[in-house]
Amino acid sequence: MSVEANPWGWLRASDCDLDEFIALVEQPTDAGDYRFACAIEHGVVVYDSDELRSQIRSGDRRRDVMAELASVLSDGPGIALFRNAFTADVIGAASEVFAAIIADERAGGVARGDHFAKPGANDRVWNALQKHALRSPRTFADYYANDIVALAATAWLGPGYQLTAQVNVVNPGGDAQQPHRDYHLGFLTDEQAERFPAHVHRLSPALTLQGAIAHCDMPVETGPTMYLPHSQKYEAGYLAWRRADFMRCFADHHIQLPLALGDAVFFNPALFHAAGSNVTSNVARMANLLQVSSAFGRAMEDVNRRAMVTALYPVLLDRVRSGDGTATVDDVVAASAEGYAFPGDLDRDQPLDGLAPESDAAVVRRALAERWSPDRLTAVLAP
Numbered sequence: 001m002s003v004e005a006n007p008w009g010w011l012r013a014s015d016c017d018l019d020e021f022i023a024l025v026e027q028p029t030d031a032g033d034y035r036f037a038c039a040i041e042h043g044v045v046v047y048d049s050d051e052l053r054s055q056i057r058s059g060d061r062r063r064d065v066m067a068e069l070a071s072v073l074s075d076g077p078g079i080a081l082f083r084n085a086f087t088a089d090v091i092g093a094a095s096e097v098f099a100a101i102i103a104d105e106r107a108g109g110v111a112r113g114d115h116f117a118k119p120g121a122n123d124r125v126w127n128a129l130q131k132h133a134l135r136s137p138r139t140f141a142d143y144y145a146n147d148i149v150a151l152a153a154t155a156w157l158g159p160g161y162q163l164t165a166q167v168n169v170v171n172p173g174g175d176a177q178q179p180h181r182d183y184h185l186g187f188l189t190d191e192q193a194e195r196f197p198a199h200v201h202r203l204s205p206a207l208t209l210q211g212a213i214a215h216c217d218m219p220v221e222t223g224p225t226m227y228l229p230h231s232q233k234y235e236a237g238y239l240a241w242r243r244a245d246f247m248r249c250f251a252d253h254h255i256q257l258p259l260a261l262g263d264a265v266f267f268n269p270a271l272f273h274a275a276g277s278n279v280t281s282n283v284a285r286m287a288n289l290l291q292v293s294s295a296f297g298r299a300m301e302d303v304n305r306r307a308m309v310t311a312l313y314p315v316l317l318d319r320v321r322s323g324d325g326t327a328t329v330d331d332v333v334a335a336s337a338e339g340y341a342f343p344g345d346l347d348r349d350q351p352l353d354g355l356a357p358e359s360d361a362a363v364v365r366r367a368l369a370e371r372w373s374p375d376r377l378t379a380v381l382a383p
Contacts, residue, residue, distance in 0.1 A: 011198050013190045013239040018249060021240065025253050027230045029077045036065050041081070042255035043229040045072045049085045049148050049264075056151060066155035069266075073156055073209075077229035078268040081257060085148040085264035086213060093139045095215045095286060097132055098167045101125050122174060125167035128288065132165070149211070152266040153292045156209045160295030168275070170223055170285045176277040179228070179250040182269035183208050183291060185238040193238045201238055205270040207297050211290035214259040222285040223276030225265070226254040232270035241272060250274070306381050308336045309364055313374050320368050329368065337361035 029043040036055060039046040056062040072080045102123045125131065133140040144163070153161045180186055185193050185204045193201075218224040228250050231237060240246045250272055257265065267273065278285050316329050338360040358366075360381060367377045 007198060009198055010194065011201055011236045011239055012194055013236075013243070016236050016240040016243060016246070018245050021231070021234050021237075021246065022249060022253075024233050025228055025230050025249070029229060033076065034068055034072065036068055038083075042257065043077050044079050044081050044227070044255065044257060045077060046081045046083065049082045052082070052151070053147060056147070062151075066151065069152060069155035073266070073268045074232075078232035078271040079227055079229060080152070080266050081259075082148050082152070082264045082266070083260070084262050086143075086146060086262040088262060090139075090142050091213075091215055091262050093136075094132065094143045094288070097136045097139055098125060098128065098215070098286065098288070101128070101131050101135065102167070102169065123167075123169035123171065123284075127164070128167040129163055129165040148264060149290070152211065152264075153209055156206075156266075157292060157294045161209075162293045162295065164291045164293070166289045166291070168287055168289050170275060170278045172278055172281050172283060174223065174278040174285075176223065176226070177274040179226070179247055179254070179272050179274040180241050181238055181272060182210055184269075186241070186269065188238070190239050190242065198235065201235060204238070205232060205268050207294045208269045209266060209290075209292040210269045210271075211264060211266045211292065213288040213290065214261055214263045215286035215288060216283070217261050218259040218285055218287075220256050220258050220276070221279050222283045223278040224256055224259050224285070226250075226256050226274050226276050227267065228254045228272040231272040232268040237270055237272065246272075305336060305338045305360065309360065309381065310374070310378055312336055313364065313367070313377055316364075316368060317371070317374070321371070330365065333361050333364050333368075337364045 029040050029045065031037065031040045034040075034045050036047065036052065037045045038048040038051065052065065056065050069080060072078070102125060105125070106123075132143070153163075184207060185196065185201060188196075212225060214224075216222075231250075234240065254272075254274075256276055259265070312332065316332060319329055363380060364377065367380070372380075
């Protein structure tokens with residue numbers, strides 16, 4: 001690929017090389033590289049949570065374990081499984097809370113979108129973290145007082161990380177997702193992702209850790225997540241996952257990990273993965289999907305960008321109407337409006353028509369193009 005000659009260049013979807021990708025995903029996972037692991041299963045590094053807890057009581061040993069986990073997620077297969085990370089009673093209590101939230105939202109007629117599956121195929125609880133804490137503080141405290149979650153998050157992101165969680169229930173007969181990469185660049189179209197330089201493609205996975213906690217036993221027939229170990233190493237992967245040839249490669253090479261209630265999986269968000277099909281007639285497969293974000297993904301100052309946009313919009317609208325250069329107006333929008341859809345209220349702005357809601361900047365650009373009144377823009381952007 002051309003970027004190899006210039007690592008500060010740009011990646012293009014047309015540069016994606018399937019043979020290069022296959023060479024990466026066919027790499028074996030060597031158990032000798034992971035001294036704290038208890039097994040290698042389907043190329044995935046597996047840890048016994050109780051044994052790991054005994055290892056990390058020492059500060060020095062804890063750092064050794066975290067260094068190994070970081071290696072698993074970056075240079076290794078990109079995925080680690082922690083057996084018995086949660087006890088059955090803690091999982092059971094949290095599952096009752098999640099079930100009650102789902103029942104309330106169903107009763108309220110809330111339709112749920114999904115990033116990589118058909119809307120309505122699953123029961124999904126957006127912002128389950130906050131809803132759990134407000135509905136049942138005691139079970140929340142019991143649930144997140146978990147040293148395995150903290151260990152994995154700190155190993156990949158360091159301190160100060162932020163948790164979010166989305167409960168996902170794949171009901172009997174629920175279809176598989178399409179294989180994909182995840183947040184951040186994984187939520188962009190190919191055209192959008194191509195606008196980011198190559199070093200941002202390398203950086204994006206270091207900003208987020210993906211996790212999943214099993215809230216029931218998940219034999220393969222229930223459709224536990226499919227993974228493609230070592231696929232996170234392919235630099236152009238954010239531009240490759242939609243391609244038919246890469247999807248076929250995923251179909252040919254992916255693995256599926258059966259899980260037991262209380263198991264936890266953590267993986268690099270650049271790992272190609274997809275929820276499987278639930279072919280059972282009686283098992284609703286419940287998982288709590290964790291997305292852990294780096295402390296560093298935030299601006300230095302707390303800026304009220306919507307107030308800025310409200311003040312600026314009449315000026316920008318006058319300039320557009322007078323034929324002022326669109327590029328200069330667009331530069332003002334970029335300097336003032338929120339250019340990213342996240343974090344957002346996914347109960348309100350669900351990804352029904354794509355992977356992400358519309359950003360404020362996109363709304364302002366659309367408003368200018370369609371000559372909205374200032375009052376209409378204010379109403380659309382109102383929380």
